[in-house]
Amino acid sequence: MRPIAAILENALQGGRPSARELERVFALGQAGGGSRAQQGEAEGAAQREELFRAARELRRRHFGDRVFLYGFLYLSTFCRNDCRFCWYRRSNPDCRRYRKSEEEVLEASARLAASGVHLLDLTLSEDPLLRTPPGLETLARLTARVKQTSGLPLMLSPGVVPASALRALKGAGADWYACYQETHSRRLFRRLRPGQSYAARMRAKRAARAAGLLLEEGILCGVGEGLHDLARSARAMESLGAEQVRAMSFVPRPGIPLAERHRGDPQRELIAIAALRLTFPDRLIPASLDVDGLAGLQRRLAAGANVVTSLIPPGQGLAGVAQSELDIEEGRRSVAEVQEVLARCGLAPASRAQYSEWLRMRARQEPRAGSPQRAAAAGGRP
Ligand code: MD0
Ligand code: SF4
Numbered sequence: 060m061r062p063i064a065a066i067l068e069n070a071l072q073g074g075r076p077s078a079r080e081l082e083r084v085f086a087l088g089q090a091g092g093g094s095r096a097q098q099g100e101a102e103g104a105a106q107r108e109e110l111f112r113a114a115r116e117l118r119r120r121h122f123g124d125r126v127f128l129y130g131f132l133y134l135s136t137f138c139r140n141d142c143r144f145c146w147y148r149r150s151n152p153d154c155r156r157y158r159k160s161e162e163e164v165l166e167a168s169a170r171l172a173a174s175g176v177h178l179l180d181l182t183l184s185e186d187p188l189l190r191t192p193p194g195l196e197t198l199a200r201l202t203a204r205v206k207q208t209s210g211l212p213l214m215l216s217p218g219v220v221p222a223s224a225l226r227a228l229k230g231a232g233a234d235w236y237a238c239y240q241e242t243h244s245r246r247l248f249r250r251l252r253p254g255q256s257y258a259a260r261m262r263a264k265r266a267a268r269a270a271g272l273l274l275e276e277g278i279l280c281g282v283g284e285g286l287h288d289l290a291r292s293a294r295a296m297e298s299l300g301a302e303q304v305r306a307m308s309f310v311p312r313p314g315i316p317l318a319e320r321h322r323g324d325p326q327r328e329l330i331a332i333a334a335l336r337l338t339f340p341d342r343l344i345p346a347s348l349d350v351d352g353l354a355g356l357q358r359r360l361a362a363g364a365n366v367v368t369s370l371i372p373p374g375q376g377l378a379g380v381a382q383s384e385l386d387i388e389e390g391r392r393s394v395a396e397v398q399e400v401l402a403r404c405g406l407a408p409a410s411r412a413q414y415s416e417w418l419r420m421r422a423r424q425e426p427r428a429g430s431p432q433r434a435a436a437a438g439g440r441p
Pocket of ligand 1: 380
């Protein structure tokens with residue numbers, strides 16, 4: 060197997076790391092594993108810096124110094140599921156549950172749009188109310204209203220929904236479907252998302268692509284994943300054809316069962332972001348404000364991310380997901396604050412036209428609906 064330097068050189072020449080090589084890269088993020096144990100801390104640190112430098116160079120080639128900004132609206136925190144890593148799991152009595160009215164959503168959308176974000180992400184826990192009629196039609200109507208009033212590209216993150224709902228959301232003006240598997244090890248998935256179907260979750264993503272939506276897939280770091288699992292996730296994201304790929308740290312807090320066993324190691328997510336950049340040089344990779352707030356933004360950008368997600372307007376009673384409150388009411392998850400960090404990194408927000416152009420370019424690269432390729436991507440028969 061090639062040493063790290065050769066793996067990076069290969070990626071800079073346009074090559075893709077093999078699964079074994081990816082494991083080696085991911086190992087840089089694990090204390091006591093891979094190079095960090097074998098070669099000592101100093102060498103590990105130097106290798107991580109090399110990795111981040113290569114990731115930034117790949118980002119520069121595909122996106123220059125431009126970064127996309129996503130506004131985030133958590134519409135409902137009621138959930139039918141009991142994920143072991145999540146504060147909003149149904150059996151946690153301590154989290155703040157709310158459902159935002161259409162009026163509140165439109166107001167918050169307008170504020171975010173006026174602040175200069177490039178996209179609005181409408182996110183919901185798996186609200187049981189949404190899963191009984193006319194829940195999903197209501198969401199499609201709301202999507203259309205937000206689209207109409209904001210004029211912005213939209214991402215929908217409603218959890219697992221049927222293909223018909225995905226088509227309706229697309230028809231209402233949604234551009235993206237975000238649904239994170241968290242892991243592509245079925246065994247770990249069963250532990251993280253008890254009672255949920257691995258296959259149904261994957262099917263929803265293929266259905267979204269078949270409906271003409273762009274797809275965001277994601278993994279969770281620090282939940283007991285191994286190097287092999289991480290490399291497998293990268294491959295799975297590739298075969299899904301996800302246009303946006305994310306890695307986020309598990310945030311332990313009281314009320315989350317997994318918190319007893321897992322401590323966050325901040326290196327993991329950074330290494331994962333950079334490893335994703337090596338694998339997907341021309342895709343979108345988020346730096347989320349939802350783990351470490353504004354203070355964690357610079358290091359995520361330095362690892363090769365090119366989208367800032369989870370900008371949330373203050374004063375609207377809106378929550379984040381992994382961090383329900385961090386930096387929100389202080390107004391630190393805002394375009395103005397993010398812009399300062401970008402400037403320190405030699406980066407700048409893209410224009411709206413640049414983001415739209417990127418979306419159009421990706422849509423052109425999609426296999427056309429009804430083509431054999433498209434049917435294969437959808438996992439269905441022509
Ligand atoms: C974020 N909390 O961007 C959000 C969330 C859902 N599409 C995104 C994970 O960090
Ligand atoms: Fe519900 Fe999503 Fe949390 Fe799972 S991760 S408990 S589906 S809000």
